[in-house]
Amino acid sequence: MAPDYKHVRVRDYLRGLVAHELTVGDTIPSERELCERFGVSRMTVRQAIDALVNEGLLHREQGRGTFVAPARTDMELRLVGFGDDMRRRGMTPSTELLDAETVEAPWDVAESLELDPGAAVHHVQRLGWADGRPMALEETWIPASRFPDLLDGAPDGFPESLYAAFRDHGHDPDWGEDTVAASDASAHEAELLRLGTARTVLRIARRTFAGQVACAFSRSCYRADRYTLWVPLTAPNPVVTPRPQPLVTTTPGSTGTTQEVRR
Amino acid sequence: MTPTYDDQANRILRALGGVDNIVEIEPCTTRLRSEVKDPGAVDQPALRAAGAHGVVVSGRVVQIVIGPSVDVLASELEDLM
Numbered sequence: 001m002a003p004d005y006k007h008v009r010v011r012d013y014l015r016g017l018v019a020h021e022l023t024v025g026d027t028i029p030s031e032r033e034l035c036e037r038f039g040v041s042r043m044t045v046r047q048a049i050d051a052l053v054n055e056g057l058l059h060r061e062q063g064r065g066t067f068v069a070p071a072r073t074d075m076e077l078r079l080v081g082f083g084d085d086m087r088r089r090g091m092t093p094s095t096e097l098l099d100a101e102t103v104e105a106p107w108d109v110a111e112s113l114e115l116d117p118g119a120a121v122h123h124v125q126r127l128g129w130a131d132g133r134p135m136a137l138e139e140t141w142i143p144a145s146r147f148p149d150l151l152d153g154a155p156d157g158f159p160e161s162l163y164a165a166f167r168d169h170g171h172d173p174d175w176g177e178d179t180v181a182a183s184d185a186s187a188h189e190a191e192l193l194r195l196g197t198a199r200t201v202l203r204i205a206r207r208t209f210a211g212q213v214a215c216a217f218s219r220s221c222y223r224a225d226r227y228t229l230w231v232p233l234t235a236p237n238p239v240v241t242p243r244p245q246p247l248v249t250t251t252p253g254s255t256g257t258t259q260e261v262r263r
Numbered sequence: 264m265t266p267t268y269d270d271q272a273n274r275i276l277r278a279l280g281g282v283d284n285i286v287e288i289e290p291c292t293t294r295l296r297s298e299v300k301d302p303g304a305v306d307q308p309a310l311r312a313a314g315a316h317g318v319v320v321s322g323r324v325v326q327i328v329i330g331p332s333v334d335v336l337a338s339e340l341e342d343l344m
Contacts, residue, residue, distance in 0.1 A: 114316065174331070175293060175330050175331050176293075177293055177328065207316070207317075209316070209330060211330075212314070212316075212330070214316070236289060236291075237289050237290050237291065237337075238289075239287040239288060239289045240287065240288040240289070240337060240340055240341045240344060241285070241286070241287045241288075241344070242282050242283075242285050242344045243344060
């Protein structure tokens with residue numbers, strides 16, 4: 001007999017409720033109701049609920065119950081800063097400057113910014129908030145030679161948007177690359193992001209360019225329970241291959257194909 | 264200064280080990296993804312000098328970070344091959 005994953009049926013039922021009948025902040029049916037409806041043990045029901053809490057779909061408050069969590073708005077990644085990204089997702093952002101100082105570029109940062117190792121870079125650490133809750137911890141390095149006065153007003157006069165500051169300096173960011181990976185937050189990150197038991201974060205490393213000029217390199221970690229990426233997919237571009245050269249010589253008995261002959 | 268596309272295409276092709284070393288080349292939004300016969304024939308510093316913002320080699324696949332101008336570069340390469 002095939003194994004009967006009873007908790008999966010309960011979980012999928014709850015997922016359907018969240019999608020179609022309940023709204024953010026609603027309580028889900030009690031454990032007792034779910035036990036009766038599916039004829040399963042309380043342990044099975046808890047297993048189903050735990051899975052959805054870990055996924056971020058449900059939110060459990062000790063002594064109060066289990067509620068439908070705020071939806072994560074997925075969004076195509078664009079070359080915008082944290083504030084604009086949150087606004088595009090329908091959330092209200094704010095940024096807390098944790099640290100800003102000019103340092104010698106570490107080896108990997110220098111490489112990403114196309115600087116000599118040890119060149120002066122501004123190192124900025126910020127905590128990004130969305131709708132009054134921590135969303136992302138962001139560490140950014142900026143070439144000091146290109147933006148010498150960037151930290152002059154810090155902390156109070158530090159620009160709300162780095163991209164706007166780059167534009168003010170004549171470098172309009174127009175392309176970049178993100179590298180995305182998932183892992184657990186460190187204890188320090190978990191504390192700043194106010195993570196509970198779910199510790200998974202999305203780590204995004206970004207290089208920001210204005211034309212041929214590398215403007216910034218950043219490493220961010222986003223709460224995986226609040227942030228989802230949407231990646232549009234298209235078929236691969238046509239590939240370019242070397243043109244086969246016309247066959248010049250044939251050996252007796254050869255099939256006469258040109259496959260291996262290249263200019 | 265950034266080399267002109269034509270010149271850049273020549274230099275990149277040479278740094279990849281020439282036409283003879285190319286299996287295929289595909290433009291990918293900000294990168295040129297190329298499959299080569301012999302990764303040992305690829306000259307990474309020369310790719311950098313030709314304006315690449317990064318080079319990632321994995322097996323016989325060489326990815327060259329170019330930026331949005333990669334489409335133009337790819338059509339120049341096609342003409343050279």
